[in-house]
Amino acid sequence: MKSDAAAHKATQRRSARISTARADTGGVTTRPARRGDLEEVIAIDAAVTGIVKRDYWRSIYRRYGDGAQAGRQFLVADLAGRVCGFIIGEVRDWEFGSPPCGWVFAIDVDPEARLSGVGTRLLAAICAGFRRAGVTRVRTMLARDNTLILSFFRSQGMMAAPFIPLEIALEP
Protein backbone atom coordinates (compact mmCIF):
# COMPACT_ATOMS: atom_id res chain seq x y z
CA MET A 1 0.00 0.00 0.00
CA LYS A 2 1.23 3.53 -0.77
CA SER A 3 2.38 5.62 2.23
CA ASP A 4 0.45 8.86 2.88
CA ALA A 5 3.42 10.89 1.60
CA ALA A 6 3.64 8.85 -1.62
CA ALA A 7 -0.12 9.10 -2.15
CA HIS A 8 0.05 12.88 -1.55
CA LYS A 9 2.86 13.23 -4.10
CA ALA A 10 0.92 11.19 -6.66
CA THR A 11 -2.14 13.42 -6.13
CA GLN A 12 0.02 16.53 -6.55
CA ARG A 13 1.46 15.12 -9.79
CA ARG A 14 -2.03 14.37 -11.11
CA SER A 15 -3.34 17.79 -10.09
CA ALA A 16 -0.41 19.43 -11.88
CA ARG A 17 -1.60 17.76 -15.10
CA ILE A 18 -4.94 19.47 -14.82
CA SER A 19 -3.38 22.92 -14.51
CA THR A 20 -0.61 22.62 -17.12
CA ALA A 21 -1.04 21.13 -20.56
CA ARG A 22 1.60 18.60 -21.60
CA ALA A 23 4.50 19.72 -23.73
CA ASP A 24 3.97 17.09 -26.45
CA THR A 25 0.79 18.75 -27.76
CA GLY A 26 3.00 21.02 -29.90
CA GLY A 27 0.97 23.16 -32.26
CA VAL A 28 -2.37 22.52 -30.55
CA THR A 29 -4.18 25.50 -29.08
CA THR A 30 -7.49 25.63 -27.27
CA ARG A 31 -10.09 28.31 -27.93
CA PRO A 32 -13.83 28.91 -27.78
CA ALA A 33 -15.72 27.10 -30.55
CA ARG A 34 -16.86 29.14 -33.55
CA ARG A 35 -19.84 28.47 -35.78
CA GLY A 36 -17.44 27.41 -38.56
CA ASP A 37 -16.07 24.61 -36.31
CA LEU A 38 -19.41 22.85 -36.07
CA GLU A 39 -18.99 20.53 -39.08
CA GLU A 40 -15.67 19.25 -37.70
CA VAL A 41 -17.18 18.81 -34.23
CA ILE A 42 -20.11 16.90 -35.75
CA ALA A 43 -17.66 14.70 -37.68
CA ILE A 44 -15.58 13.88 -34.59
CA ASP A 45 -18.71 13.08 -32.59
CA ALA A 46 -20.02 10.90 -35.44
CA ALA A 47 -16.68 9.07 -35.65
CA VAL A 48 -16.86 8.32 -31.91
CA THR A 49 -20.58 7.56 -31.52
CA GLY A 50 -21.53 6.45 -35.04
CA ILE A 51 -24.44 8.95 -35.11
CA VAL A 52 -24.56 12.26 -37.01
CA LYS A 53 -26.49 14.68 -34.78
CA ARG A 54 -26.50 17.94 -36.71
CA ASP A 55 -29.53 19.53 -34.97
CA TYR A 56 -28.23 18.56 -31.56
CA TRP A 57 -24.86 20.23 -32.20
CA ARG A 58 -26.47 23.38 -33.57
CA SER A 59 -28.53 23.66 -30.43
CA ILE A 60 -25.46 23.00 -28.24
CA TYR A 61 -23.65 25.77 -30.09
CA ARG A 62 -26.54 28.18 -29.50
CA ARG A 63 -26.50 27.38 -25.79
CA TYR A 64 -22.76 27.01 -25.15
CA GLY A 65 -20.99 28.66 -28.08
CA ASP A 66 -20.37 32.28 -28.95
CA GLY A 67 -22.09 34.69 -26.61
CA ALA A 68 -23.41 31.93 -24.35
CA GLN A 69 -24.27 32.94 -20.83
CA ALA A 70 -21.46 33.26 -18.28
CA GLY A 71 -20.19 29.99 -16.88
CA ARG A 72 -20.87 28.04 -20.10
CA GLN A 73 -17.92 26.83 -22.17
CA PHE A 74 -17.64 25.10 -25.54
CA LEU A 75 -13.92 24.84 -26.38
CA VAL A 76 -12.10 23.24 -29.27
CA ALA A 77 -8.52 22.05 -29.74
CA ASP A 78 -7.14 23.58 -32.91
CA LEU A 79 -4.24 21.99 -34.78
CA ALA A 80 -3.09 24.21 -37.64
CA GLY A 81 -6.64 25.39 -38.31
CA ARG A 82 -8.19 21.95 -37.96
CA VAL A 83 -10.42 21.01 -35.02
CA CYS A 84 -9.04 17.85 -33.39
CA GLY A 85 -11.12 17.78 -30.21
CA PHE A 86 -13.68 19.59 -28.11
CA ILE A 87 -14.95 19.90 -24.56
CA ILE A 88 -18.19 21.32 -23.17
CA GLY A 89 -19.17 22.24 -19.66
CA GLU A 90 -20.84 24.75 -17.41
CA VAL A 91 -21.05 26.02 -13.87
CA ARG A 92 -24.15 24.71 -12.13
CA ASP A 93 -25.35 26.42 -9.00
CA TRP A 94 -26.67 24.50 -6.03
CA GLU A 95 -27.80 21.49 -8.01
CA PHE A 96 -28.25 18.40 -5.85
CA GLY A 97 -27.73 20.71 -2.86
CA SER A 98 -24.10 21.25 -3.85
CA PRO A 99 -22.36 24.67 -3.94
CA PRO A 100 -21.60 26.07 -7.43
CA CYS A 101 -19.38 23.63 -9.28
CA GLY A 102 -18.00 23.13 -12.80
CA TRP A 103 -19.48 20.22 -14.78
CA VAL A 104 -17.80 18.68 -17.82
CA PHE A 105 -20.46 16.92 -19.83
CA ALA A 106 -18.74 16.16 -23.13
CA ILE A 107 -15.18 15.59 -24.30
CA ASP A 108 -14.05 13.99 -27.54
CA VAL A 109 -10.71 13.89 -29.29
CA ASP A 110 -10.39 12.88 -32.95
CA PRO A 111 -9.24 9.23 -32.86
CA GLU A 112 -6.28 10.22 -35.08
CA ALA A 113 -5.11 12.85 -32.58
CA ARG A 114 -5.35 10.83 -29.39
CA LEU A 115 -2.65 9.97 -26.88
CA SER A 116 -0.69 13.14 -27.51
CA GLY A 117 -2.08 15.29 -24.72
CA VAL A 118 -5.00 16.95 -26.53
CA GLY A 119 -7.60 15.69 -24.01
CA THR A 120 -5.39 16.83 -21.14
CA ARG A 121 -5.06 20.22 -22.73
CA LEU A 122 -8.82 20.60 -23.25
CA LEU A 123 -9.55 19.65 -19.66
CA ALA A 124 -6.89 22.10 -18.41
CA ALA A 125 -8.46 24.86 -20.51
CA ILE A 126 -12.01 24.29 -19.27
CA CYS A 127 -10.76 24.06 -15.69
CA ALA A 128 -9.01 27.40 -16.13
CA GLY A 129 -12.35 28.84 -17.26
CA PHE A 130 -14.09 27.34 -14.23
CA ARG A 131 -11.46 28.85 -11.95
CA ARG A 132 -12.03 32.25 -13.55
CA ALA A 133 -15.75 31.77 -12.96
CA GLY A 134 -14.96 31.34 -9.27
CA VAL A 135 -15.63 27.65 -8.70
CA THR A 136 -13.16 25.35 -6.97
CA ARG A 137 -14.51 21.92 -7.89
CA VAL A 138 -15.15 20.10 -11.16
CA ARG A 139 -17.37 17.08 -11.73
CA THR A 140 -18.32 14.83 -14.59
CA MET A 141 -20.38 11.69 -15.14
CA LEU A 142 -19.52 8.74 -17.34
CA ALA A 143 -20.93 5.46 -18.46
CA ARG A 144 -19.80 2.67 -16.15
CA ASP A 145 -18.50 0.58 -19.07
CA ASN A 146 -16.57 3.43 -20.76
CA THR A 147 -13.16 2.44 -19.42
CA LEU A 148 -11.34 4.75 -21.84
CA ILE A 149 -12.96 7.91 -20.51
CA LEU A 150 -12.62 6.58 -16.96
CA SER A 151 -8.85 6.02 -17.47
CA PHE A 152 -8.55 9.51 -18.88
CA PHE A 153 -10.37 11.28 -16.05
CA ARG A 154 -8.56 9.17 -13.43
CA SER A 155 -5.25 10.12 -15.05
CA GLN A 156 -6.21 13.73 -14.47
CA GLY A 157 -6.69 13.16 -10.77
CA MET A 158 -10.50 12.91 -10.77
CA MET A 159 -11.96 10.47 -8.27
CA ALA A 160 -15.39 9.05 -7.34
CA ALA A 161 -17.67 11.82 -6.07
CA PRO A 162 -19.97 11.52 -3.07
CA PHE A 163 -23.10 11.18 -5.23
CA ILE A 164 -25.02 8.22 -6.63
CA PRO A 165 -26.97 8.60 -9.89
CA LEU A 166 -30.38 6.88 -9.82
CA GLU A 167 -32.81 6.28 -12.68
CA ILE A 168 -36.09 4.60 -13.50
CA ALA A 169 -37.74 3.63 -16.79
CA LEU A 170 -41.03 5.53 -17.21
CA GLU A 171 -44.03 3.45 -18.16
CA PRO A 172 -45.61 4.69 -21.40
Ligand SMILES: CC(C)(COP(=O)(O)OP(=O)(O)OC[C@H]1O[C@@H](n2cnc3c(N)ncnc32)[C@H](O)[C@@H]1OP(=O)(O)O)[C@@H](O)C(=O)NCCC(=O)NCCS
Ligand atom coordinates in the same frame (compact mmCIF):
# COMPACT_ATOMS: atom_id res chain seq x y z
C1 LIG B 1 -10.69 10.06 -23.45
C2 LIG B 1 -10.08 11.00 -24.51
C3 LIG B 1 -10.75 12.38 -24.40
C4 LIG B 1 -8.57 11.14 -24.20
O1 LIG B 1 -8.03 12.05 -25.11
P1 LIG B 1 -6.44 12.04 -25.44
O2 LIG B 1 -6.11 13.29 -26.15
O3 LIG B 1 -6.06 10.76 -26.08
O4 LIG B 1 -5.87 12.08 -23.94
P2 LIG B 1 -4.38 12.41 -23.47
O5 LIG B 1 -3.41 12.13 -24.58
O6 LIG B 1 -4.38 13.78 -22.89
O7 LIG B 1 -4.20 11.31 -22.36
C5 LIG B 1 -4.07 11.62 -20.98
C6 LIG B 1 -4.06 10.35 -20.17
O8 LIG B 1 -5.34 9.67 -20.30
C7 LIG B 1 -5.12 8.25 -20.19
N1 LIG B 1 -5.52 7.63 -21.44
C8 LIG B 1 -5.84 8.25 -22.61
N2 LIG B 1 -6.15 7.32 -23.55
C9 LIG B 1 -6.01 6.12 -22.98
C10 LIG B 1 -6.18 4.78 -23.44
N3 LIG B 1 -6.54 4.52 -24.71
N4 LIG B 1 -5.97 3.77 -22.58
C11 LIG B 1 -5.59 4.02 -21.30
N5 LIG B 1 -5.40 5.27 -20.79
C12 LIG B 1 -5.62 6.30 -21.62
C13 LIG B 1 -3.61 8.04 -20.01
O9 LIG B 1 -3.34 8.00 -18.62
C14 LIG B 1 -3.04 9.32 -20.62
O10 LIG B 1 -1.79 9.66 -20.08
P3 LIG B 1 -0.44 8.99 -20.71
O11 LIG B 1 -0.51 9.22 -22.18
O12 LIG B 1 0.65 9.74 -20.04
O13 LIG B 1 -0.50 7.54 -20.35
C15 LIG B 1 -10.23 10.40 -25.94
O14 LIG B 1 -9.73 9.08 -25.95
C16 LIG B 1 -11.68 10.36 -26.41
O15 LIG B 1 -12.19 11.33 -26.97
N6 LIG B 1 -12.35 9.23 -26.18
C17 LIG B 1 -13.76 9.12 -26.45
C18 LIG B 1 -14.46 9.91 -25.38
C19 LIG B 1 -15.89 9.54 -25.24
O16 LIG B 1 -16.26 8.39 -25.12
N7 LIG B 1 -16.70 10.60 -25.21
C20 LIG B 1 -18.11 10.43 -25.03
C21 LIG B 1 -18.52 10.70 -23.59
S1 LIG B 1 -18.30 12.38 -23.12
